[in-house]
Amino acid sequence: MSDKKKGDFFRTPGEGPIKVSYIFPNGDRYEGECSKTPSGVLMRGGVGKHTSTDGVTYIGEWHDDKMHGRGTLKHSSGALYEGEFKDNMYHGAGTYTFPDGSTYKGQFHENRLEGEGAFANTHGLVWMGEFHGKAALGLKMQLNI
Structure with a gap:
């Protein structure tokens, strides 16, 4: 030593x-x-x-x-997660940036999008609402007037 x-x-x-x-x-x-x-x-x-x-x-x-x-967890694909972890999983508030640059900012539960959040695509369009894993019924698009 x-x-x-x-x-x-x-x-x-x-x-x-x-x-x-x-x-x-x-x-x-x-x-x-x-x-x-x-x-x-x-x-x-x-x-x-x-x-x-x-x-x-x-x-x-x-x-x-x-x-x-x-x-902060950076994947070799270019994906990036910044936020709260629990037992090696995304859990709590965080932001996930996909390899194409689109983002999800909101709540996570055991690596799943779960709860209030906002998804923004690479063109700047933002959808907000309740996310439940792969389902996100009733999302509303944010209008920039």
């Missing part, structure tokens, strides 16, 4: 986050905070950046080794 105190890496549970830089066996990388479980296992917890070998990047909050809290 570098100039870190020997005790920095081997803290007991509950002593706060530990800063790490880790390369997984598959080549993925994580830089950020971890915490030690009562059994001594290090888990991502706090704020960090995970970069996968296939070009997916997550920067944000972690809890119990899962994306949890506020964060």
